[in-house]
Amino acid sequence: MMKTTIAAALALALASGAAMAEFKDFTVNGQLVTKAQQEALASEAISSNPNPHEMISNPQIEDQVRQMMIEQVVMGEYARKQGIDKLPEVQADVARATNMVLENHAVREFLKKNPVTEKEIEAQYKQEADRWGxxxxxxxxxxxxxxxxxxxxxxxxxxxxxxxxxxxxxxxxxxxxxxxxxxxxxxxxxxxxxxxxxxxxxxxxxxxxxxxxxxxxxxxxxxxxxxxAQLFPKFEDRKEELRHLLMQRKVQQFIHEQILRADVKDVAAK
The missing domain is CATH 3.10.50.40 (Chitinase A; domain 3)
Structure with a gap:
């Protein structure tokens, strides 16, 4: 779960700094699908793509996300009409999904308040360059x-x-x-x-x-x-990779700190 959360949060950060599609609100069978919902789905798709920068710049991403949202709304309505949402195993899955969504947004908010700075990137680059020699x-x-x-x-x-x-x-x-x-x-x-x-x-x-x-x-x-030395990359060539690396470290540390504060106990078998 941690890797998924970090990937989605980093994808959102990457997307926020790029020219992403201009999503617009629309309705499906009267149900509103917001711009924010589409952007969240796009960031999830980007996080699972091996080349996120390529996907961000893909002019078809708006249509792809729109079709995915339409499918989700339509199939969600179908499931509720069939009473599938009342099944115990479905409710358990929904509870797990809710926690994952909340975790995702907690990480995203953390990154908004604690962005990687240019100074941090430069310091990391210097550390790596010094190590290279x-x-x-x-x-x-x-x-x-x-x-x-x-x-x-x-x-x-x-x-x-x-x-x-x-x-x-x-x-x-x-x-x-x-x-x-x-x-x-x-x-x-x-x-x-x-x-x-x-x-x-x-x-x-x-x-x-x-x-x-x-x-x-x-x-x-x-x-x-x-x-x-000739092989060590120039700062501009390494900059975005270092930004991603430092973001990942910050998120991992943030999650680790929250886990350390948790009261975790085994439940005795009945």
Whole structure:
């Protein structure tokens, strides 16, 4: 439920900042369907779409939402005439749906009062840029099963053996063995654990003196080349993704705080 609520709330926020369709009030069998109801349905549809920005700008969204609302009103009337709304399981579903609707609106109101600011986005961008760093490296490696095998390979390379040839013959990394063990340009921060430590400690052209362990096995690691950072995205290219990320964090924290205040108790079996 939390993911659904967050998605719907974020979709509403995305839609509010975009050129969304101009919905108008209309009636179905005398029942009023308001602009607000249509906008709420549109935000729900947007939240379930893998490309929300594309859906917001879709000129057909107004007609699609109108048809969905007509269908809901007509089928709702049919269900009430048949007495389906009086069934216990239906009333239970309605109660659950009511709580979900209220939760959705609570989250939306929270986001209205606590929007993500430009300052917060800039701070998050700087944090990520600092973590990426001002340098990128091109690493060459050979992955094997044991530390002993890796040590033998290091000794062979130190005696003049070809790193690329041994990588092609012995490396377990199918993605790099056929290109001499080369891993494409990346920030050292992309690597984790001992691999990250080893790479950060090597200069251009240096190979680690000892095997480097990772969950995949043992690596013979060499920093083949380095350059000033080029791959980290520009602020404007990352801005909207960061806004969405920070909105999601705020909503998750908000919901978590409300849950912590709740008095939750198990009911003893009768």
């Amino acid at each position: 001002d340098k990128e490296v091109r690493v060459r490696h050979i992955l094997v099963k044991s530390a002993d095998e890796a040590k033998k390979i290091i000794a062979e390379i130190n005696k003049g053996a070809s790193f690329a040839k041994i990588a092609a013959e012995k490396s377990l990394d199918d993605g790099s063995k056929d290109v001499g063990g080369i891993l494409d340009w990346q920030s050292p921060s992309v690597y984790t654990g001992q691999l990250a430590e080893a790479i950060r400690g090597l200069k251009k052209g240096e190979m680690a003196k000892e095997p480097v362990q990772s969950p995949a096995g043992f690596h013979v690691v060499k920093v083949e080349d380095e350059r000033p």
